[in-house]
Amino acid sequence: MPDGREPEAPGGGTGRTGRPRLTERRKAEIRLEIARAAVELFAAQGVTATTGEQIGRAVGVSSRTVWRYFPSKESCVTPLLTAGIDKIAACLRDWPPGTSLAEALSPALSPALSPALESDGRSDLPGIPESRELVRLTRTEPGLRAVWLQSHDQAEPAFATALATRAGLPPDDLRPAIQAAMLNAALRAAAERDAWQGDAGAGSGAGCGLSASLRSALAVVEEGLA
Structure with missing residues (x-):
């Protein structure tokens, strides 16, 4: 049954049903809603047991809408992993x-650099998604692991271009590419350390947690950049 929130056919102001086309902003909001619902279901019952129909139902859309936005159920989490790429690239350019x-x-x-984050695990940067639960799941779910690593593949060229612009170097220069790889790896390592320490029952002592891990990782990267 149509849910009234599906994207309409391209090529005009309205789709075949006569409904107004969704704005890009609304499409992004729906994608994010689907991503959050998918993580909750994956955490509760596992990826294998979760269906597109269940994800759509949790958001109030049809499974057809879910598959229009994402090619697989694992890829539904992508918006949570790539949300901050442009923000970080802009900061690197203006460093x-x-x-x-x-x-x-x-x-x-x-948000991630603040110790207040430790209470809810929320953030919006690539490699450090809104919930630690998603990072925990990437350790045991191969499909989610692939999406997690792919999100870092998307981030790295954006970081490299920003660093090259800041340094006045050509976009294909090797130095900013290596620097971007360092930063990208640091963000991933900080997120994984925080989430996986929680799996082991650690992460509650002094110097642990996402804020501390991220600051330590950035300090290491800065040594390399110097």
């Missing part, structure tokens, strides 16, 4: 000389 990497990225990473 002032004499400013630490953590300070430069603060506008994009401030």
Whole structure:
């Protein structure tokens, strides 16, 4: 049954049903709703037991809508993994000389850099998604692991271009590409360390948690950039 929220056919102001086409902003909102619902279901019952119909039902859309937005149920989590790529790239381009990497990225990473994050695990940057549960799942679910790594593949060229622009280097210069790979790996390592320490029952002591892991990882990257 049509749910009234599906994207209409391209090529005109309305689709074949006569409904107004969804705006790009609304499409992004629906994608994010689907992503959050998918994570909740994956955490509750596992990826294998979760169906597209269940994900759609949790959001109030049809399974057809889910498959229009995503090619597989595992890929439904992508919006949570790629939300902050453009923000971080913009911060890298505008990174002032004499400013630490953590300070430069603060506008994009401030939620994650705050110890207050430890209470709910929320963020919106690539590699450090809204819930630690998603990162935990990537450790045991191969399909989610592939999506997780793919999100970092998407981030790295954006970071490299931003660093090249900042340094006045050609976009294909090797140096910013290596620097971007370092930063990308640091973000992933910080998220995984935080989530997987929780799996082992750690992460509650001094110096543990996402904020501490991220600050430590950025400090290591900055040493390499220097």
